[in-house]
Structures are given as structure tokens and as C-alpha cells.
Amino acid sequence: GMPVEQNxxxxxxxxxxxxxxxxxxxxTMKSVQWFQQNHRGxxxxxxxxxxxxKENGRLKSTFNSKERYSTLHIKDAQLEDSGTYFCAxxxxxxxxxxxxxxxxxLQVQP
Amino acid sequence: xxxxxxxxxxxxxxTGGKVTLSxxxxxxxxxxxxxxxxxxxxxxxxxYSYGAxxxxxxxxxxxxKASRPSQENFSLILELATxxxxxxxxxxSGGGGLDTQYFGxxxxxxxx
Numbered sequence: 001g002m003p004v005e006q007n008x009x010x011x012x013x014x015x016x017x018x019x020x021x022x023x024x025x026x027x028t029m030k031s032v033q034w035f036q037q038n039h040r041g042x043x044x045x046x047x048x049x050x051x052x053x054k055e056n057g058r059l060k061s062t063f064n065s066k067e068r069y070s071t072l073h074i075k076d077a078q079l080e081d082s083g084t085y086f087c088a089x090x091x092x093x094x095x096x097x098x099x100x101x102x103x104x105x106l107q108v109q110p
Numbered sequence: 111x112x113x114x115x116x117x118x119x120x121x122x123x124x125t126g127g128k129v130t131l132s133x134x135x136x137x138x139x140x141x142x143x144x145x146x147x148x149x150x151x152x153x154x155x156x157x158y159s160y161g162a163x164x165x166x167x168x169x170x171x172x173x174x175k176a177s178r179p180s181q182e183n184f185s186l187i188l189e190l191a192t193x194x195x196x197x198x199x200x201x202x203s204g205g206g207g208l209d210t211q212y213f214g215x216x217x218x219x220x221x222x
Binding site: 030031033035040041042043045048086088090095096097098100101102103 | 143150151152153154155158166168198200209210211212213215216
């Protein structure tokens, strides 16, 4: 299977709703980054986590290396949250590189 | 946050032609990366570099070369462009203990 599986592939929310996105990893990853790709195609870093939980405004992310997953929680969704969210996990060894999930496309409706 | 710029932002090329995509970063990061983004595949690593003068093959290097002439600049070269290389290309830089990567705005390449 894919090294990084991201779910759901697509998500539709009404303004004010809460929801979560999840990434499962096929192996132990060193760290994870979450990105938002906006309507202009720009990749914006939301979080970097080597372990534990981080919060930033209405967003919260958790990374559990041992259990091989990471989550991104969006609270009180706003129209500007629409876009595609990617998680990317860092693998180490001979090469240190990011492996991306396929993304979750989020649409927030009024 | 790291400043990563790419040029050109849009490019139309003909099959068999040579294309050079340029990337510049101003935060003195050691590592730089080239990815392409395609529907159904997400972002895939083409080439990367650990510093000036070094280039390494990523996951999909075939048909691409890379050049890192300086700490700041990293180029992706398509010697003989093909329509299958039509994509959006992203450059990223990173380094230090956090390994966080910062991405440029992307280049849309259309090969006719």
C-alpha cells in the first residue's frame, strides 16, 4: 500500500462545523508536516510535528509516531479554509525525504 | 519563513525542446528539492540537493537533470521535453534539525 494514506479524499463542511483529517503511515516516520494548498496553488505550511500535539487558532494537529498516524482538526470551519490539505511524512535512512499523501480536498459552504 | 522563488511561473514548451526551471532561496538552507504535482499522484520527488555542487536522484528522476551551482540556486533541466512532463513543478528548501520544507509558488509547464 501507499506509505502515506490520507483520508477522506474529499470533505464538504458548512461554515462553523468541526471536522478532522487523518493520515496513516505504513511505517514509522520521523516527523510530519501538514500543508494547505490554496486556490492559487500555493503550498502553505500549517504544522510541523516531531511528536505530540500543536494548535494554531482553529487548527490542531497530532502526530503519534508509534501508532503511525497524524490528524488535523479544523474547528469552526470558515470559507477561507477551503482548499486541499496534504500531510507529508519524513522518512530517514540513506535519504531524508518527505512522502506526501494524496490530499484531502475541503470545501466549506456558507 | 523561508523565501523560495521560482521562475518562470508558467511555461509552454514544444516536444523535444530544452526547458530549464529555476529556483532561488534566500534563507541559506542546505537542502533543496524539486517535486512535480499531478492529479492522482500528489507531490513526487524528482531530484534533491544537500548543498552546492551536489544533486541526488529522487523517486522519479528519469527525463530530468538537476544543477545546484550555489547555495541559493537549484535548477531542474528537461533536456528533451515530452508531453508526459506537463505538470506543476514545485521547488522547496529546508535544513537544520527540523527538516521542515518551505515551498515556492510552483511553475506550470505545458509541453505540446
